[in-house]
Amino acid sequence: MGVRDLADYPWDTVAPYRERAARHPDGLVDLSIGSPVDSTPEVIRRALAEATDAHAYPQTVGTADVRDAIVDWYARRRGVPDLTPANVMPTIGSKELVALLPLLLGLGPGDLVVHPRVAYPTYAVGAAVVGARALAADDPAEWPEGTKLIWINTPGNPDGRTWSVDELRAAVRRAREIGAVLASDECYAELGWDGPWAHEIIPSVLDPRVTGGSRSGLLSVYSLSKQSNLAGYRAAFIAGCAHLVGDVLAARKHLGLMPPAPVQHAMAVALRDDEHVAAQKQLYRARREVLLPALERAGFRIDGSHAGLYLWATEGRDAWDSMGRLASLGILAGPGHFYGDHSAQHVRLSLTAPLERVQQAAARLVAPRP
Numbered sequence: 001m002g003v004r005d006l007a008d009y010p011w012d013t014v015a016p017y018r019e020r021a022a023r024h025p026d027g028l029v030d031l032s033i034g035s036p037v038d039s040t041p042e043v044i045r046r047a048l049a050e051a052t053d054a055h056a057y058p059q060t061v062g063t064a065d066v067r068d069a070i071v072d073w074y075a076r077r078r079g080v081p082d083l084t085p086a087n088v089m090p091t092i093g094s095k096e097l098v099a100l101l102p103l104l105l106g107l108g109p110g111d112l113v114v115h116p117r118v119a120y121p122t123y124a125v126g127a128a129v130v131g132a133r134a135l136a137a138d139d140p141a142e143w144p145e146g147t148k149l150i151w152i153n154t155p156g157n158p159d160g161r162t163w164s165v166d167e168l169r170a171a172v173r174r175a176r177e178i179g180a181v182l183a184s185d186e187c188y189a190e191l192g193w194d195g196p197w198a199h200e201i202i203p204s205v206l207d208p209r210v211t212g213g214s215r216s217g218l219l220s221v222y223s224l225s226k227q228s229n230l231a232g233y234r235a236a237f238i239a240g241c242a243h244l245v246g247d248v249l250a251a252r253k254h255l256g257l258m259p260p261a262p263v264q265h266a267m268a269v270a271l272r273d274d275e276h277v278a279a280q281k282q283l284y285r286a287r288r289e290v291l292l293p294a295l296e297r298a299g300f301r302i303d304g305s306h307a308g309l310y311l312w313a314t315e316g317r318d319a320w321d322s323m324g325r326l327a328s329l330g331i332l333a334g335p336g337h338f339y340g341d342h343s344a345q346h347v348r349l350s351l352t353a354p355l356e357r358v359q360q361a362a363a364r365l366v367a368p369r370p
Helices: 010-022 042-050 064-077 095-104 122-129 165-178 242-255 261-272 275-297 319-328 355-366
Strands: 088-092 112-115 133-136 149-153 181-185 218-223 235-240 301-303 310-314 346-350
Touching (some): 010 319, 088 095, 275 301, 275 310, 319 346
Parallel strands (some): 112 133, 149 181
Antiparallel strands (some): 088 235
């Protein structure tokens, strides 16, 4: 199986619901895809402009400045104090890395890639591209011998599942028992809302409490798309085992996968500025505090969602039926069918619409039915 054998892009099937929702007299409230709507912070935009004299090819490994910024950020924001520049590398967004990691690690036909039961579909796409098999399994005890790559996602997209230190430690132990690379997609780690994550740092797979003093076989993936509104910059990075990062780097050099030099400079500035991240989190929080109770009043149950960018909601019926109900209110969500066979009764609602539109959605949800 290769790229040509992939199914049609699933979001195309949402078009009829979008058209229906757009016919609402007060317009469409699009909560379907987590694409930022807030402005890129001025400090980052200035940094990008300062670096536009980019006449030479950029470095695949990243500039010393951006690698130092990544190292410092993990120490300051993620409780990972012992990385070096050899442990990190910028990437062209995180989705390309997720999709290409099996290829970059040398996986091929017959190899096994494990990913979460409720999951962003790109994990399975990456396996398919190289002809590997994909298995949805959350419990480390279910991860088979012979597995080559294991993906975990904490906080999860779409369900907000967040792994504790103890859970991460068990995952690392099992991955090492079976000789698998454990890759942790941690792109929403700055967005903790309630439970312990309201006041604690969401742990990374690279946390010393997790690793047992060794990063061997471990990778962490992060993106600045949501916390810094840099989705259009394609600004992300990978960190972890120096040997694995080196292998990925060598493959990326051959493929010409190098973030543009101005973006690398802007990333370094963004990673050193915590103020704009705190401000952006407050925007997301305000939307969440409006939307969550409105969904519950409208008969939805919110599962998980203690962290991350989404509300994972169910009425206890097929997601397409819920999509239809929401579309009749002018609200577009994402169907749980897109996230695996275990989520057919859920819909995903993003916190990336302007507050005024979220308030409009909430009002429609709680209004008496005619």
